[in-house]
Amino acid sequence: MERRRSLPDVLAGVIFVLIGGAFVVGALGYELGTPLRMGPGAFPLLVGVAVATLGLAIVVKGLIAGEVISFGPIPWRAVGLIVLAVLFFGATVRGLGFVPTSAVTALLATLASTRVRLLMAVAVAAGLTVAGTLIFVVGLQLRVPLWGPWLGF
Incomplete structure (x- = not known):
């Protein structure tokens, strides 16, 4: 064996x-x-x-007792967009504010899937932005501005 x-x-x-x-x-x-x-x-x-x-x-x-597993092709688009989304959020949340940064981050993360169309990605990003704002800023009182100084608010 x-x-x-x-x-x-x-x-x-x-x-x-x-x-x-x-x-x-x-x-x-x-x-x-x-x-x-x-x-x-x-x-x-x-x-x-x-x-x-x-x-x-x-x-x-x-x-x-290892198994030989075929992984298939690496989804480079998904990897790149997810990494970009995380880096974007970390770099811009204080400057742009929570709402626009969350919206762009959620949009990038949603577009990582090849099955999601643009309209559905925008709807998911809007829902995640509202949910994130309610949970983190309103509920947990995270001290981050909703709209950042880069936008002039």
């Missing part, structure tokens, strides 16, 4: 181990406390250990 190795599982497991390790290292800079009176570093330490352990299990699974 031939054993197959799954490179995606091994790589994903290594990423989890690295992230978990970073949490553990970061948590060691805080007081851990005792089991009955945990300090601020206890929870990140436990989360880091759990994530690293799961990552190690994924690596072992990928090395021992």
